[in-house]
Every structure is written in C-alpha cells, then in structure tokens.
Amino acid sequence: MSLASLKDHYDLVIVGAGFAGMYQLHKARALGLDAVVIDANAEVGGCWYSTRYPGLRCDVESILYSYSFDEAIQQEWVWKDRFSLQEDIAAYCAFVADRLDLRRDIRFNTRVASLDWDEKSRQWQTRTHDGDTVRSRFVVLATGALSVPILPSIEGIDDFAGQMFHTARWPAEVQSFEGRDVAIIGTGSSGAQIAIEAARTARSLTVVQRTVPYVLELQNRALGEGELSEIKRNYKGVRRRAMAEGAGMVFSRLSRRSIDDFTPEELEAEMERAWQEGTSCLSQTFTDTMTNRAGNDKIADFIRRKVAASVADPAKRGRVTPTTRYGAKRLVIANNYYDIFNRENVDAIALGETPIVRIRPDGIETTERFYPVDTLILATGYDAGTGPLKHIHCHGVGGQDLNAALAAKPSAYLGLMSKGFPNLFIVTGPGSPSVLANCVVAIEQHVDFISECLDYMRAHAVTRIEPDADDQEAWFERCNEIAAGTVLMDIDTWYNGANVEGKPKAFMFFAGGLPAYEQKLCQVVNDGYRGFELA
Numbered sequence: 099m100s101l102a103s104l105k106d107h108y109d110l111v112i113v114g115a116g117f118a119g120m121y122q123l124h125k126a127r128a129l130g131l132d133a134v135v136i137d138a139n140a141e142v143g144g145c146w147y148s149t150r151y152p153g154l155r156c157d158v159e160s161i162l163y164s165y166s167f168d169e170a171i172q173q174e175w176v177w178k179d180r181f182s183l184q185e186d187i188a189a190y191c192a193f194v195a196d197r198l199d200l201r202r203d204i205r206f207n208t209r210v211a212s213l214d215w216d217e218k219s220r221q222w223q224t225r226t227h228d229g230d231t232v233r234s235r236f237v238v239l240a241t242g243a244l245s246v247p248i249l250p251s252i253e254g255i256d257d258f259a260g261q262m263f264h265t266a267r268w269p270a271e272v273q274s275f276e277g278r279d280v281a282i283i284g285t286g287s288s289g290a291q292i293a294i295e296a297a298r299t300a301r302s303l304t305v306v307q308r309t310v311p312y313v314l315e316l317q318n319r320a321l322g323e324g325e326l327s328e329i330k331r332n333y334k335g336v337r338r339r340a341m342a343e344g345a346g347m348v349f350s351r352l353s354r355r356s357i358d359d360f361t362p363e364e365l366e367a368e369m370e371r372a373w374q375e376g377t378s379c380l381s382q383t384f385t386d387t388m389t390n391r392a393g394n395d396k397i398a399d400f401i402r403r404k405v406a407a408s409v410a411d412p413a414k415r416g417r418v419t420p421t422t423r424y425g426a427k428r429l430v431i432a433n434n435y436y437d438i439f440n441r442e443n444v445d446a447i448a449l450g451e452t453p454i455v456r457i458r459p460d461g462i463e464t465t466e467r468f469y470p471v472d473t474l475i476l477a478t479g480y481d482a483g484t485g486p487l488k489h490i491h492c493h494g495v496g497g498q499d500l501n502a503a504l505a506a507k508p509s510a511y512l513g514l515m516s517k518g519f520p521n522l523f524i525v526t527g528p529g530s531p532s533v534l535a536n537c538v539v540a541i542e543q544h545v546d547f548i549s550e551c552l553d554y555m556r557a558h559a560v561t562r563i564e565p566d567a568d569d570q571e572a573w574f575e576r577c578n579e580i581a582a583g584t585v586l587m588d589i590d591t592w593y594n595g596a597n598v599e600g601k602p603k604a605f606m607f608f609a610g611g612l613p614a615y616e617q618k619l620c621q622v623v624n625d626g627y628r629g630f631e632l633a
C-alpha cells in the first residue's frame with residue numbers, strides 16, 4: 099500500500115485509527131479542522147484490527163459496542179451475533195471508514211516516534227519513525243488502553259523449542275490447534291477464549307492459572323433479524339438507556355437493590371436470572387456488588403457452585419474453582435468455559451499449588467509433573483492504560499517527559515489532559531471510565547468533549563489549554579478514593595498497575611460510572627472549563 103504523504107502542518111494530529119481516532123477525525127472534519135490520523139497498522143480498527151487470536155469475541159453486546167453518532171450507519175450495519183467476533187468488529191470499522199471516507203486522511207503503516215511541544219509557536223511537532231515531521235496546534239492521542247503486551251519472565255522460556263506467541267501478536271497462519279499439545283499461560287479474557295477454541299481440536303490443552311478466574315456466562319447467540327429490527331426501531335432509546343447505566347450497557351432488568359435486601363431464596367433466584375441473562379448482569383444487578391464484601395462473597399459462592407455443577411472430575415474441579423475476591427479483576431465472560439474441563443484432553447494447573455519450576459524446550463515442568471507442550475500461548479495481558487503511550491517520546495513544557503510523569507503517577511485531569519502538556523488530549527486516558535465501561539460509549543463521550551472544547555477555543559480565540567495542577571491532583575485522588583471504597587483495590591490487578599514491575603500501585607480509571615463522569619464533564623464545560631487554564 100502506498101503511503102499518503104503528510105503535509106508540514108495540520109490543525110490537529112490524531113494518533114491511532116481505532117474507534118477513537120476514526121470518530122475524532124470525523125468530528126474534526128465537521129468542525130472544519132484540517133486533521134490527519136497516523137496509525138502503525140495497515141487498516142482502521144486499532145486493537146480490533148491487530149489482535150486476531152482464534153475465538154476473540156467482545157463481551158459487550160454488538161448493538162452497543164458500536165458508534166451511536168450516525169443514525170444511517172447504525173441502521174444499515176447488520177450484526178450477526180449478540181456478541182461479535184473480532185473479524186466482525188474489524189469489518190464494521192472498515193465499513194464506517196468507507197462510509198465516512200476516512201482513509202484519505204489516515205496515514206497507515208506509520209508509527210509516531212515523538213511529540214515535542216514548542217511553547218513559542220504553541221504547536222506540537224510530531225515525528226514519525228520514517229523521519230517525517232508535522233506541526234499542529236493540537237494532538238489527540240487515540241492510542242487505546244490495551245495494546246502493549248506483557249511477556250512473562252519464567253525460567254527457561256527462551257529455550258522453548260515449539261511455537262510460542264502472545265495473544266496480542268497472533269500470527270495469521272495459526273488458526274487451528276489440530277493435533278497440537280497446547281499450553282495457555284494466563285486466564286484473563288484472552289486465555290479463556292482461546293482455551294475454549296483450543297479444547298476442541300488440540301491433542302492436549304493445559305490451562306496455566308496464576309489467579310484462578312471467575313468466569314461468567316456470556317450467553318452469546320445469533321441475533322435474529324426480527325430482534326435486530328426491533329432494536330433499530332428505537333435505537334436512540336436503547337443508546338439513551340446505555341448512557342444512563344454505570345457501564346454503558348443495557349440489561350433486560352436490573353434489581354437495583356442491595357444484596358442484603360434479598361432472602362437467601364430470593365437472592366438465589368435473582369443470581370440465577372442474572373446468570374442466564376449473561377455477560378456482566380450478575381455483577382450489575384445489585385447496587386453493592388463492589389462495596390459489600392459479605393454480599394460479594396455470596397456471588398462468589400454462587401459461581402463456585404456453578405463450577406461444581408459443571409466440572410465432573412473432583413481434582414480438576416478443585417483446580418479451576420476460584421477463591422480470590424470476586425469482581426476485583428476484570429471479569430472473564432465466555433460461553434461454556436467450565437465445560438472444557440470435562441474433556442479428557444484438557445487439564446489445568448493452579449500455580450498457587452504447583453508452581454512452574456521451569457519451561458523446558460518441549461514442555462512445562464511444575465513441582466508436580468511434566469506437561470509436554472509444542473504450542474505455548476502467552477495470554478499474559480497488557481501494560482494497561484499508560485502502556486501504549488510509552489512508545490512515544492513525548493516532551494511538553496520545558497522538555498518534561500510525559501512517560502516519566504505517568505510512571506511516577508498515572509494521572510490526567512478527567513483522564514483527558516496532563517499538566518505540562520498543553521493542547522495534548524488523551525482519549526480514555528488514566529482517570530477516565532475507559533475499560534471499566536463500554537469503551538465505545540466512553541470514547542464517544544471523550545471525543546465529543548474534546549471536539550466541543552476545540553470549537554470553544556476557536557470561538558474564543560484561545561490557543562492554549564492545559565489542566566491546573568491542583569485540579570489534576572484532586573481528580574487523581576478522587577479516582578483513588580472511589581476505588582478504595584470498593585473491592586477494586588483488594589488485590590493486585592492491571593486496573594491498579596500491579597501487573598507491571600515498577601509501575602506505581604494506583605487506580606488507573608474512574609470507577610464512579612459513566613453518568614457521574616458525564617455530569618462532571620458537563621459541570622466543567624458549564625463553568626467555562628473549570629480546572630483547565632485557557633490562554
């Protein structure tokens with residue numbers, strides 16, 4: 099593919115052509131701004147284009163994990179499944195790019211190497227790895243939260259002689275596990291989804307668990323034509339309902355009551371109903387899943403009983419039964435996950451009981467036994483939130499380094515801007531609802547805010563915006579205060595930075611829900627961008 103040439107100057111440079119970058123480009127054009135998107139991939143879609151392991155499926159409903167801003171697009175696109183496969187989401191992004199003619203302003207196959215602020219001209223200089231430089235008044239980092247993989251350091255791993263890959267860097271040619279001896283290290287969403295695929299065809303599958311996950315039922319199914327038309331008839335209403343919910347999703351019913359308000363029989367019935375509805379309904383139906391630890395234990399126990407009813411072999415059942423705090427880690431939601439452990443070719447290791455001694459060229463040796471492996475899958479997660487920014491050398495006022503600032507404290511005012519980095523917006527950055535909600539809703543919320551802000555600045559002849567240091571600090575504290583009142587800080591997770599060595603333990607997102615966050619954004623705008631310094 100030939101690369102569109104970059105001009106010397108734009109009003110706005112957008113880094114990343116995923117959901118956020120695509121929408122930001124569309125909004126910038128509507129404002130009459132001259133904008134360009136730069137993306138390292140060869141196509142739009144961001145992580146939905148670049149992450150392609152077999153079985154990758156979104157755990158937010160298709161009808162809501164999609165743009166709401168264009169009525170014609172949402173009426174025209176036909177979703178196949180209640181929860182979409184990666185290939186369908188990637189196809190949707192390509193369709194949107196076609197419809198809005200976005201590609202002519204996207205420079206693909208190009209990585210941004212550095213961003214440097216020039217105080218005198220109040221402009222950013224963007225340098226690409228190819229050596230091109232571009233100047234712009236504004237930069238929007240639409241780089242996503244989960245794209246930089248973490249590779250585990252396990253003794254002997256470098257000597258492994260079989261095929262080995264991280265889920266985020268999946269080779270296109272590997273689509274089948276037929277006849278292979280597969281081990282999957284990691285049991286977040288990626289590990290669980292691949293395990294379901296691999297179990298069907300692998301000669302043997304070993305699921306290596308460091309923390310044994312709670313896996314909820316996705317309840318995926320094909321979307322009937324009538325069902326989709328019904329939703330489309332009132333799409334606006336469905337979107338409004340999603341926006342009003344904390345996580346940007348819609349359920350047929352939420353109890354909206356405390357777990358303590360139920361008798362044991364009623365609670366059992368409510369949990370079963372929510373389990374059958376699928377996805378995260380079991381967590382969302384109660385008002386206090388994340389704050390009422392005794393109540394939270396009752397949900398954990400309900401899932402343990404589901405495991406007990408699903409896995410016949412008592413030894414395997416013991417190994418896949420979770421014991422940690424429910425809901426503190428990102429929920430894993432998949433179709434019939436526990437059933438795979440009834441297959442003779444599938445086993446699980448619980449590292450808490452039988453740790454890995456070393457990886458050998460032909461398998462995994464634990465303190466208990468040796469597992470032959472020729473395909474080693476690293477489903478070991480991401481340097482979340484701040485990780486994607488680490489690959490860009492970003493220097494703000496006085497040469498200060500954005501990554502050094504984020505390494506010290508993952509803080510951005512409203513998750514949008516960091517002090518010392520004027521005119522640089524981050525979509526779904528640290529301190530925003532981001533991955534705690536339906537990310538597409540969170541992205542639209544941010545892009546709308548940024549676009550309105552750019553329009554305001556132009557109308558008021560403002561050429562520089564940056565957050566106030568005290569307001570940024572107060573927001574960081576607020577995010578951590580909210581998380582501290584919940585189970586989210588009870589254990590080490592990628593939400594609180596604990597999965598990356600050397601990362602400060604701090605809560606990286608806003609856990610107060612989308613409506614509260616939206617209210618805050620509105621207040622800030624109504625008060626003339628309170629918390630921001632405009633010049």
Ligand code: NA7
Pocket residue numbers: 244250251265283284285286287288289306307308309427428477478479480533592597
């Ligand atoms: P996650 O959710 O971060 O899961 C990573 C898994 O890998 C998790 O089970 C980790 O155990 C495990 N892990 C990480 N390092 C190791 C080592 N060294 N040894 C053993 N196990 C390890 O990543 P996913 O890709 O599954 O999902 C990320 C998100 O992407 C997902 O939630 C969706 O939003 C999309 P741990 O739990 O830390 O003990």
